[in-house]
Amino acid sequence: MSTTKDIDFVMLEYNRDKKSNAMARKIAKSMKRLGKNWIPIIVSSDGIILDGQHRYMAYQLLKEQGDKNVRLLYIVSDLSYDEARSDAKDVISTVNTESKQWRMADWVSFHAHENQHYKDLQELKQLYPQFHLSALASLSALSSGGGSLTQTIRSGSYKYNMSKQKEYILGEVERLAGIYPEAFTQKAFICAIIEMNRQPQFKPKRMFTKINENLGSFQKQSGLQNWTGYLTAMYNKHMRNREDMLEVKRNSY
Numbered sequence: 001m002s003t004t005k006d007i008d009f010v011m012l013e014y015n016r017d018k019k020s021n022a023m024a025r026k027i028a029k030s031m032k033r034l035g036k037n038w039i040p041i042i043v044s045s046d047g048i049i050l051d052g053q054h055r056y057m058a059y060q061l062l063k064e065q066g067d068k069n070v071r072l073l074y075i076v077s078d079l080s081y082d083e084a085r086s087d088a089k090d091v092i093s094t095v096n097t098e099s100k101q102w103r104m105a106d107w108v109s110f111h112a113h114e115n116q117h118y119k120d121l122q123e124l125k126q127l128y129p130q131f132h133l134s135a136l137a138s139l140s141a142l143s144s145g146g147g148s149l150t151q152t153i154r155s156g157s158y159k160y161n162m163s164k165q166k167e168y169i170l171g172e173v174e175r176l177a178g179i180y181p182e183a184f185t186q187k188a189f190i191c192a193i194i195e196m197n198r199q200p201q202f203k204p205k206r207m208f209t210k211i212n213e214n215l216g217s218f219q220k221q222s223g224l225q226n227w228t229g230y231l232t233a234m235y236n237k238h239m240r241n242r243e244d245m246l247e248v249k250r251n252s253y
Contacts, residue, residue, distance in 0.1 A: 009041070009043050009047050009048070009049050009056055009074075010047055010048045010049065011049050011053050011057075021057065021061075023054045024054045024057035025061065026058075027054055027055055027057075028058035028059075028061045028062050030058075031055075031058050031059065031062060031070055032062060032067060032070060035069060035070060036070060036071040036072065036073055037052075037055045037058070037059065037072060037073050038073070039052070039055065039073075040052070040073035040074050040075050041053075041055050041056055041072070041073070041074045041075070042074070042077065043074055043075070043076055043077065044076075044077050044079060044080055044081040045076060045077055045078060045079060045080045046080045046082075048081040050077065052074075055072075056072070059072045102154075104134055104137070104150065104153055107153050107154050108121055108122060108125075108133065108137075108153060109122070111153075111156050111158075115156065116160075117158055117159050117160040118160075120160040120162075121133075121137055121140060121158070121160055124136050124140055124160075124162070128170065128174065130174075130177060130181070130185050131173075131177075131185060131187075131190060132187040132190070134149060134187065135187045135190040135194070136170075137149060137153060137158065138191060138194050139162075139166055139169065139194050139197075140160050140161065140166065141158060141159065141160070141161065142159035142160070142161040165197070165204060166197075168204055168205075169193060169197060169204050172204070172208045173189075173190060173193065176208075176211065179215070180215070180218070182220060183220040183221075186220075186227070188221070188222070188223055188224045188226075188227045189227050191224050191227075192224055192227035192228040193207070193231070195224075195228055196232065196246055199247065201243070201244050201245075201246065202235075202246060206235060207231065207234075207235050210234045210235055210237070211231075211234070214234060228248055229248055232246045232247075232248050
C-alpha cells in the first residue's frame with residue numbers, strides 16, 4: 001500500500017455517477033479530520049481507479065480547497081486496466097455493492113458505458129427529469145420478464161423499448177404534470193398507469209380522456225395500490241362490456 005500528497009488517477013466513465021458529489025463532500029470532511037482515507041483506493045498499474053472513486057473525488061476536493069496535509073492511500077494492481085479489462089467491471093460492481101448499496105442511477109451509468117439500451121434510458125431520463133428513473137425504466141422496458149426491475153437493471157439485462165403507445169402515455173403524463181405536478185409527477189401514479197398498460201384491453205386514450213374529464217374533481221392518491229384502484233375505477237366507469245374492463249393488479253417497484 002502506498003500513500004501520497006500529490007498524484008492524479010483516472011476515473012472510469014461507467015463507474016458511479018461522478019455528478020453525485022454529496023458523498024464526496026461527506027468523505028472529504030472525514031479525510032480532513034483524519035488526514036487521510038483509512039480505506040485505500042484500488043488502481044490498475046496504469047493509474048485507472050477500480051474502486052474508491054468517491055474517496056478520490058474527496059481527495060481532489062480537499063486539494064482544490066488548498067489542503068496540503070491530506071494524504072491519499074492507494075493500492076496498485078499488478079495488471080494494467082487493458083490486461084484486467086474482462087474482470088474490471090465485475091470488480092467494480094462487486095466491491096461497490098458490498099461496501100455501499102448502489103442506486104439505480106449508479107447501475108444505469110455503470111452499464112451505459114458499453115450498452116446502448118442503458119444509454120437510451122439515460123437519454124430518456126434527461127428528457128423527463130421530473131419523473132423517477134425507476135418509473136421511466138419500467139415504462140420503457142421491453143417486458144417485465146417476471147422478475148424484479150432492480151435486478152434486471154443490475155444484471156445488465158434491461159432492454160429499452162419505447163413503443164408509440166408508451167411515447168403517447170409519457171407525453172400525456174408530462175402534459176398533466178404541468179397542470180397538477182403534486183399528483184402527476186408521483187412515481188406511484190406513473191407506475192399505476194404502467195400496470196394498467198400491461199393489460200391487453202387497456203386503451204391509453206380512454207384513460208387520459210377520463211382523467212381530463214375529471215380534473216375538476218380529481219383526487220390525489222398516495223401509494224401504488226391506491227392509485228391503481230382509483231384510476232381503474234375511473235377507467236371502468238360506464239363501460240358496458242365487462243371483458244373490456246381492467247382488473248386491479250398489484251406489483252412493486
